[in-house]
Every structure is written in structure tokens, then in C-alpha cells.
Amino acid sequence: TQLLEQSPQFLSIQEGENLTVYCNSSSVFSSLQWYRQEPGEGPVLLVTVVTGGEVKKLKRLTFQFGDARKDSSLHITAAQPGDTGLYLCAGANNNNDMRFGAGTRLTVKP
Amino acid sequence: KAGVTQTPRYLIKTRGQQVTLSCSPISGHRSVSWYQQTPGQGLQFLFEYFSETQRNKGNFPGRFSGRQFSNSRSEMNVSTLELGDSALYLCASSSKRDPIFEQFFGPGTRLTVL
Numbered sequence: 001t002q003l004l005e006q007s008p009q010f011l012s013i014q015e016g017e018n019l020t021v022y023c024n025s026s027s028v029f030s031s032l033q034w035y036r037q038e039p040g041e042g043p044v045l046l047v048t049v050v051t052g053g054e055v056k057k058l059k060r061l062t063f064q065f066g067d068a069r070k071d072s073s074l075h076i077t078a079a080q081p082g083d084t085g086l087y088l089c090a091g092a093n094n095n096n097d098m099r100f101g102a103g104t105r106l107t108v109k110p
Numbered sequence: 111k112a113g114v115t116q117t118p119r120y121l122i123k124t125r126g127q128q129v130t131l132s133c134s135p136i137s138g139h140r141s142v143s144w145y146q147q148t149p150g151q152g153l154q155f156l157f158e159y160f161s162e163t164q165r166n167k168g169n170f171p172g173r174f175s176g177r178q179f180s181n182s183r184s185e186m187n188v189s190t191l192e193l194g195d196s197a198l199y200l201c202a203s204s205s206k207r208d209p210i211f212e213q214f215f216g217p218g219t220r221l222t223v224l
Contacts, residue, residue: 031210042114042200042215043153050210088153096204096211097166098143100153 003027004091004101012107016078021104023089024071030094032072034063037086037103079108112137114203114216122222128189131219135182135203141165142184143213144176147198159184188221196223 005024013019023032031050035043047056049065049072056063060083062075076083086105092098115134123129135142143166144156155168159178176186182203188195198220202213 031212033212035215040198040218040220042116042202042217045212045214048210048212090213092211098211098213099155100145102152 003099004089006087006089006101006104008104009102010105010107012109013079015080015108015110017108018075018077019079019106020073020075021087021106022071022073023091023101025091026070027091027093028069029091030069030096031092032065032069033090033092033098034072034074035088035090037088038084043086043088076106079106081108081110084108114201114214116199116201116216116219118219119217120220120222122224123191124224125191125193127191128187129191129221130185130187131199131201131221133184133186133201133203133216135184135201136205136214139203139205139214140182141204142178142182143202143204144184144186145200145202146170147200147218148196153200156186191223193223196221 007022033048034046037043047063052067052069054065060077064073086103088103090098090100117132141160143158146154158166162178173189178184198218200218202215204213
């Protein structure tokens with residue numbers, strides 16, 4: 001059983017569309033991270049959110065941490081083929097033990 | 111600053127053999143964690159080392175072991191390889207001194223067991 005549930009598991013969209021992926025848990029996290037991973041490579045850290053209700057923007061990507069620090073969302077505006085990859089969320093507790101969701105595999109078609 | 115490096119990048123072994131994978135963390139990082147990633151199970155935590163001591167361990171059999179050296183470099187060993195051990199093995203380093211806990215991953219070692 002995944003401590004962190006990510007949805008959807010798979011997402012295939014056309015270039016230019018918007019999308020949101022979700023990361024949910026029943027546990028409270030001291031911080032939550034989002035990564036993007038391309039085939040055969042390690043995950044690359046995109047952002048870390050710490051405060052409940054926090055919103056961070058990274059160009060066309062918007063990350064939000066839930067008020068209760070149990071969930072998070074990633075919104076991509078005007079998706080591009082270069083956004084294709086596996087998006088992973090990971091939550092850390094107060095002991096800095098980190099657990100990962102199963103990921104959302106995003107495909108953006110030109 | 112150089113990132114996390116892992117060697118080798120690719121490895122092919124046969125059942126019953128053993129394998130050692132190496133990870134060099136970001137300079138100054140003293141914590142190294144190891145993960146196994148497979149299409150069916152996703153990222154599964156193996157263990158974490160900090161200052162040469164195993165701090166945490168995931169739910170893997172004793173065939174999986176690791177160690178950390180005084181320069182923070184880490185190795186993991188898998189003995190008596192099984193077909194199901196085929197996976198991408200990732201290590202991640204972090205600085206326990208930073209107020210926000212962040213992990214940075216290496217490119218991984220792709221292990222194929224035949």
C-alpha cells in the first residue's frame with residue numbers, strides 16, 4: 001500500500017493543454033517534494049513545499065501544498081512535449097523519513 | 111557543485127551472482143539513501159546511511175546490504191541475485207544540516223539479472 005497516492009497514474013494530452021496531478025495522503029508531512037524523472041535517469045527535484053497552503057511557481061508549473069500538509073497538487077499550463085516524464089511526489093516526516101508515491105506518467109503529444 | 115554519481119550505470123549479472131554498486135554523494139552531504147525502482151512497485155526504500163551508520167532500513171531481505179565510508183561514499187551489495195532483482199537502483203544524498211530536508215538523486219544503476 002502506497003503511503004502517498006498519486007492520480008492519475010497515466011495522462012496523455014496534446015501540446016498546449018493544461019493539466020493537474022494530485023498527491024494525497026492520510027499522513028501529515030513536514031515537507032513535500034515533487035520530482036520529474038525521464039526514462040533511464042534519476043528523479044530531478046523540481047520543488048519543495050513546507051508550509052500548509054503554500055503555492056510555488058516554476059515557470060509554467062504551479063505547486064500547491066494542502067492546508068493540512070497532507071496533500072499536494074501540480075498544475076502545468078500549456079504543456080509542452082518536454083514536460084513528458086514521470087512525476088513523483090515524496091513526503092518527509094519530522095524524522096526526515098521520506099516516502100514516495102507511485103508517480104503520474106505524463107505524455108505530451110506534439 | 112558536482113551532483114550525485116553512481117557507478118556503474120549498467121550491469122548484467124546472472125542468477126546466483128553478487129553485485130556491488132557505488133554512490134558518491136554531493137560534496138558535504140553525509141546522508142545517503144538507496145532505492146530500488148521497478149515498473150510494478152515504483153520507488154522502494156532500501157536503507158539510509160548517515161555518518162557511516164545505517165539509520166533506517168526498508169522491507170528488503172538480508173541479501174541486500176550496504177555500507178558507508180568515512181568520506182560519505184556508499185556501496186550497496188546484493189548477494190545471490192534473483193531475476194526479480196532486475197531494477198534501477200538509485201541513490202540519493204541529502205544534507206542533514208539544512209532546515210528543509212531535500213534529497214538529490216544520482217542517475218541510477220540499471221541492473222539486469224539473467
